[in-house]
Amino acid sequence: MNMINNNTPTAELQKLDAAHHFHPFTDKAGLAKKGARVILRGEGCWLTDSEGHRILDGMAGLWCVNIGYGRRELGEVAARQMMELPYYNTFFQTTHVPAIALAAKLAELAPGDLNHVFFAGSGSEANDTNIRLVRRYWQVKGQPERRILIARWNGYHGSTMGGGSLGGMKPIHAHGGRIDGVEHIGQPYWWGEGGDMSEDEFGLMRARELEEKILELGADKVAAFIGEPVQGAGGVIIPPKTYWPEIQRICRKYGILLIADEVITGFGRTGNWFGSQTFGITPDIMTIAKGLSSGYAPIGGSIISDEVAEVVGSGGDFNHGYTYSGHPVAAAVALENLRILQDENIVEHAANVAHPYLAERWAKLADHPLVGEAKLVGLMGSIVLTPNKARRARFASEEGTVGLRARERCFANDLIMRHVGDRMIISPPLVITPAEIDVLIDRATKSLDECYAGLKQDGLLVEKQG
Numbered sequence: 001m002n003m004i005n006n007n008t009p010t011a012e013l014q015k016l017d018a019a020h021h022f023h024p025f026t027d028k029a030g031l032a033k034k035g036a037r038v039i040l041r042g043e044g045c046w047l048t049d050s051e052g053h054r055i056l057d058g059m060a061g062l063w064c065v066n067i068g069y070g071r072r073e074l075g076e077v078a079a080r081q082m083m084e085l086p087y088y089n090t091f092f093q094t095t096h097v098p099a100i101a102l103a104a105k106l107a108e109l110a111p112g113d114l115n116h117v118f119f120a121g122s123g124s125e126a127n128d129t130n131i132r133l134v135r136r137y138w139q140v141k142g143q144p145e146r147r148i149l150i151a152r153w154n155g156y157h158g159s160t161m162g163g164g165s166l167g168g169m170k171p172i173h174a175h176g177g178r179i180d181g182v183e184h185i186g187q188p189y190w191w192g193e194g195g196d197m198s199e200d201e202f203g204l205m206r207a208r209e210l211e212e213k214i215l216e217l218g219a220d221k222v223a224a225f226i227g228e229p230v231q232g233a234g235g236v237i238i239p240p241k242t243y244w245p246e247i248q249r250i251c252r253k254y255g256i257l258l259i260a261d262e263v264i265t266g267f268g269r270t271g272n273w274f275g276s277q278t279f280g281i282t283p284d285i286m287t288i289a290k291g292l293s294s295g296y297a298p299i300g301g302s303i304i305s306d307e308v309a310e311v312v313g314s315g316g317d318f319n320h321g322y323t324y325s326g327h328p329v330a331a332a333v334a335l336e337n338l339r340i341l342q343d344e345n346i347v348e349h350a351a352n353v354a355h356p357y358l359a360e361r362w363a364k365l366a367d368h369p370l371v372g373e374a375k376l377v378g379l380m381g382s383i384v385l386t387p388n389k390a391r392r393a394r395f396a397s398e399e400g401t402v403g404l405r406a407r408e409r410c411f412a413n414d415l416i417m418r419h420v421g422d423r424m425i426i427s428p429p430l431v432i433t434p435a436e437i438d439v440l441i442d443r444a445t446k447s448l449d450e451c452y453a454g455l456k457q458d459g460l461l462v463e464k465q466g
């Protein structure tokens with residue numbers, strides 16, 4: 001076989017990719033016919049593909065490249081750490097400097113008494129840790145029957161068996177099932193499910209489903225509630241402002257642990273270091289990954305409160321861990337990423353420069369005939385595509401048909417926006433500048449125009465009845 005490199009013709013790369021690379025969340029046969037897009041390099045908010053297109057990455061990879069692509073410092077730190085100590089484990093009463101330094105740094109950054117870090121290789125793994133952690137917590141407290149976790153339909157917590165079971169995505173459950181002891185309640189998605197209620201009333205109503213579920217199961221059976229401060233993969237669903245305070249109140253009332261899955265909302269995405277700060281909640285455990293290393297190395301973890309750490313820590317061995325828990329290279333890279341976020345005031349840039357500018361331009365997209373609402377918190381945003389905004393109507397076509405067409409227009413216009421059903425979402429690198437925001441909005445508008453024209457032409461601007 002010939003050497004494969006960046007100069008290998010695209011068609012050849014695509015052929016090999018289709019032959020040997022089984023992609024996540026992808027229709028393998030469908031992709032093989034079409035050929036995957038091959039990304040060669042990244043710089044700031046920009047990607048270059050094998051055809052030479054300069055693509056604006058409105059998704060920061062998978063919501064993770066918060067500091068932008070191409071930061072040499074992270075590569076240098078990784079190389080140095082690989083030379084010095086590429087690997088050692090943190091099992092058997094052993095530790096190493098990168099894990100110590102990163103844990104201490106995270107304890108400093110995390111709010112309140114979230115002072116203890118259990119490392120994992122990803123967000124999914126961290127949520128699997130959380131399942132064990134909260135069940136173990138109640139065992140040590142002498143209430144072993146408290147083992148159910150309550151989560152939300154259309155939440156996303158990863159795709160391992162544990163993470164996928166916490167998540168409320170039926171297509172994931174359908175492929176391989178889910179673990180027992182997880183229950184789901186409704187999501188705070190006003191546009192799609194709020195009916196005639198005001199947003200605030202609806203937010204309270206959905207939060208109170210937690211209380212109903214607790215009473216139905218018996219509070220003495222419930223270990224924890226888990227939720228993303230803002231649902232990401234579910235379509236950037238920004239909850240009504242009444243929602244989280246009510247969830248917090250109910251958790252406290254029944255003594256139920258609150259897990260905030262901050263895998264997306266952590267490290268600046270919502271304009272604060274953590275989404276819990278933006279929504280005014282004090283979780284017992286936070287799940288972190290993605291922006292922790294800006295995606296430069298795979299790493300995740302759970303940040304745990306003093307109380308939970310003390311209880312679980314007093315119970316002898318905690319029988320759980322990953323070979324790569326606190327991996328030294330990943331930890332060193334994450335630490336350098338946090339240094340850059342802090343030294344360059346990137347969270348402040350996101351909150352005070354990029355957010356206000358994007359908010360103004362993003363909101364105007366709601367004037368487009370295809371767009372029902374345009375919402376943004378920090379630098380994560382969504383628009384809903386609809387054939388009739390007054391009625392908050394859905395399309396008659398199968399859900400996602402229109403969203404996919406819009407995404408294809410974005411791709412054709414060298415903008416990466418993702419679709420979730422018929423919602424379009426963005427989550428750009430936090431370093432995005434106003435000039436780049438102009439490019440993002442211009443390309444998004446052009447794509448929406450083209451999508452709208454195509455729908456008209458194909459007779460798809462039709463409302464679903466009922």
Ligand SMILES: *Cc1c(COP(=O)(O)O)cnc(C)c1O
Pocket residue numbers: 121122123124125127156157158159163228232233261262263264289290300
């Ligand atoms: C991406 C994501 C995960 C899973 O993280 P992986 O690193 O892909 O395992 C978990 N929770 C949320 C909220 C996520 O967005």
